[in-house]
Amino acid sequence: MKKAGFSEKPQNSSSGSGDDIPVALRDTPDTGSKLRVQPLVLVIGGLTGFVLLSVISGFLFFVTAPKKTADSIPASTGSVPAPTNSPGIDSNTILGHLAYAEAPESELLAITADGRIKMRQAAAQKFQAMVQAARSAGVILTPISGFRSVKDQEPLFFDVGAQRNQTPAQRASLSAPPGHSEHHTGYAVDIGDGTVPATNLQPHFENTKAYQWLQANAARFSFEMSFPKGNTQGVSYEPWHWRFVGDRNSLETFYKARNLKPTNTTD
Numbered sequence: 001m002k003k004a005g006f007s008e009k010p011q012n013s014s015s016g017s018g019d020d021i022p023v024a025l026r027d028t029p030d031t032g033s034k035l036r037v038q039p040l041v042l043v044i045g046g047l048t049g050f051v052l053l054s055v056i057s058g059f060l061f062f063v064t065a066p067k068k069t070a071d072s073i074p075a076s077t078g079s080v081p082a083p084t085n086s087p088g089i090d091s092n093t094i095l096g097h098l099a100y101a102e103a104p105e106s107e108l109l110a111i112t113a114d115g116r117i118k119m120r121q122a123a124a125q126k127f128q129a130m131v132q133a134a135r136s137a138g139v140i141l142t143p144i145s146g147f148r149s150v151k152d153q154e155p156l157f158f159d160v161g162a163q164r165n166q167t168p169a170q171r172a173s174l175s176a177p178p179g180h181s182e183h184h185t186g187y188a189v190d191i192g193d194g195t196v197p198a199t200n201l202q203p204h205f206e207n208t209k210a211y212q213w214l215q216a217n218a219a220r221f222s223f224e225m226s227f228p229k230g231n232t233q234g235v236s237y238e239p240w241h242w243r244f245v246g247d248r249n250s251l252e253t254f255y256k257a258r259n260l261k262p263t264n265t266t267d
C-alpha cells in the first residue's frame with residue numbers, strides 16, 4: 001500500500017506534470033539563462049578582448065617607447081660625441097699638447113743668413129717679408145727658433161726638465177713633449193726683439209716694441225700668436241711664439257678637426 005501509494009503519487013500527480021512543468025520552466029529559464037549568458041559572454045569576451053587589445057597596444061607602446069628612449073639616448077650620445085671629438089683629439093694629445101708631424105726636410109728654407117734656423121717655404125718667405133716690414137718701421141724682429149725635429153725636442157723636454165727638477169706635467173706647461181711641438185711643422189717661430197735680447201723667451205717680451213709691432217701687424221703676414229693668455233690648451237702664455245696660418249696646409253695643420261683655436265706646443 002504504502003509502496004503503491006507512494007509510488008502512485010509520483011506517477012499521478014507530480015511526476016508527469018512535474019516533468020512537464022519543469023521542462024517548461026526549464027525551457028524558459030534555460031532560454032533565459034542562455035540569453036543572459038550570451039550577453040555575459042559578449043560582455044566578458046568584449047572586456048577580455050579590450051583588455052587584450054590594451055595589453056597588446058600597451059606592449060606595443062612599451063616596445064616602441066624603449067626605441068624612442070634608445071633613439072634619444074643615442075641622439076644625446078651623438079651630440080655628446082662632438083665634445084667627445086675634442087677628447088678624440090685628446091687621444092693625440094699629451095699634457096695639453098697636440099701631436100704634429102715633422103715637416104719634410106725638402107720643404108724647409110733658411111730664415112737666417114747662417115742657415116741655422118729654418119721654416120717651411122711659405123712661412124719662411126712671409127716671415128722674411130715681415131722682418132723687412134718691421135725693420136722699415138724701426139723694429140728688429142730676431143728669429144730665435146724655427147723648425148725643430150722630434151729628436152731636437154727630446155732634450156728640450158726631458159733633459160731640461162730633469163735639470164730643473166720638473167715633472168712631465170710641470171715641464172709640459174713650458175715646453176712641448178717630443179712629437180707635440182708646433183715647431184715640428186716648420187710653421188712656428190719664436191721671435192725676439194733684437195734691441196732687448198734679455199726678453200727672449202720671457203713673458204715680458206710683451207713689453208717690447210717687437211711684440212707691439214707684431215700684435216699690430218703680424219696678421220698681414222699670416223702669423224698669429226699660438227698661446228695667448230688664457231688659451232684653451234692650458235699652455236703658458238708665450239708672447240714670443242708665432243705660427244704661420246697663411247695657406248691651406250698650415251691652416252689644416254692647426255685647425256682641422258680641432259675645436260681649439262690655439263694649438264699646442266711651446267717654446
Ligand SMILES: [Zn+2]
Nearest residue numbers: 190241266267
Ligand atoms: Zn716656440
